[in-house]
Amino acid sequence: MRRRLGIPLIAVAAAMLTFGSGPASAISTYNSEPAPERTETGAMLVLQDTDGDGANDDFDWYCSGAMVDRNTYLTAAHCVVDWPAGAKFYVSLDQNVQGELDRSQALGLHGAAQAQWFLDHGHAVEGDPAHDSAYPGNQSNSHDIAVIDFARRAVTPANRWAFKPATLPTAGMLDALSAKSLDNSVWTAVGYGTEEATTGPGGQTHPGGGVRLKAELGFAALNDTWIRLAMIESQGYGGACYGDSGGPNFITISRTLILAGTTITGDTPCYSTNVAYRLDTASARSFLAPYVTLP
Structure with a gap:
């Protein structure tokens, strides 16, 4: 399995400057266990251009999030900002996203072809990112909140997976x-x-x-x-x-x-x-x- 950071390096730097610590991004190996029953929780993947030639050549997972209704995936603002122009955002509710990435790469697929394989095989759906316009805010309120919206998409996570959306809290x-x-x-x-x-x-x-x-x-x-x-x-x-x-x-x-x-x-x-x-x-x-x- 590849070793990698779960969010863009530019977001790592921004979070460290703002909070004096590193951004959180993965569940520990100690006192943790698989969560196949948490079907509302998914991984955010991004298809992006890494060499600046205008063609998206890299497809990978970067952040986590949760479905809060049939069309809305909630995540962090620092997960959806500062990407190259033309980047595309996807959500997968698979339990083992890295396993499917490894499987597609074993077929010789990368970049846009790999993203299309994920779509064709029901391992991801493409959505529209939106974040709090006040981000990055300040230490008292970073406004670090975003969604991947599927309301205008023909294919949504509900078309691919069975899940019960997470329950949001009441005010205060x-x-x-x-x-x-x-x-x-x-x-x-x-x-x-x-x-x-x-x-x-x-x-x-x-x-x-x-x-x-x-x-x-x-x-x-x-x-x-x-x-x-x-x-x-x-x-x-x-x-x-x-x-x-x-x-x-x-x-x-x-x-x-x-x-x-x-x-x-x-x-x-x-x-x-x-x-x-x-x-x-x-x-x-x-x-x-x-x-x-x-x-």
């Missing part, structure tokens, strides 16, 4: 919970990202990725627009890493799984903290309102 839901409730609730991150850092002869790398995994996290803090979650192995938690950006962070309340936030950033080696963008705020709800029916 997290503020209404007591500190004890926040601390005692089960928090779960889901995504396709890479593994936590490993150290070898060439330094630290983040192997793996491209397979949907889940991990339980611990509650750390709630800010105006952020949820800070602990992913410390010794405490029984796992968490997000590179490629999990945009992926869902669920809270379980009264046995109901609610999409409380999307993964944005965390510590660079992916060992201690996951920081998620809250979805119950006025800012997030204002962006989402044109795309989904809010609870």
Whole structure:
């Protein structure tokens, strides 16, 4: 399996400058497990021109996200900005996206031909990206939220996969919970990202990725627009890493799984903290309102 970062390098730099840490992007190998039942969670793939000749020559996965209705895939703004002109965006709800990439490459397919193979074999659908116009914002509110919209597309994820859209929170839901409730609730991150850092002869790398995994996290803090979650192995938690950006962070309340936030950033080696963008705020709800029916 190839080693790679889960989001564009330009987004890595921007996130590190803004938050003083690396962007989160993958689920850890420790205290995590496959998540075939999380059918609303998918990988975002991009077809892009990497050599500047005007032809899209590279097709790969970069971020995670979740379907919040039949036509709307929720992810992070830093996942959909700063791509070359003519880049195309796709979503796959397959459990093992990297496996299908490897399979298509074994057939000698790359770039546009590989993307078409994904479409023809039902492993991806093409959508239209849109992000909060206030992104990148500032440290108090990064406005780091985006969607891949399928409302104007003839083929949508619902035509390819069976899934129940994630349940969004009501306005101010997290503020209404007591500190004890926040601390005692089960928090779960889901995504396709890479593994936590490993150290070898060439330094630290983040192997793996491209397979949907889940991990339980611990509650750390709630800010105006952020949820800070602990992913410390010794405490029984796992968490997000590179490629999990945009992926869902669920809270379980009264046995109901609610999409409380999307993964944005965390510590660079992916060992201690996951920081998620809250979805119950006025800012997030204002962006989402044109795309989904809010609870």
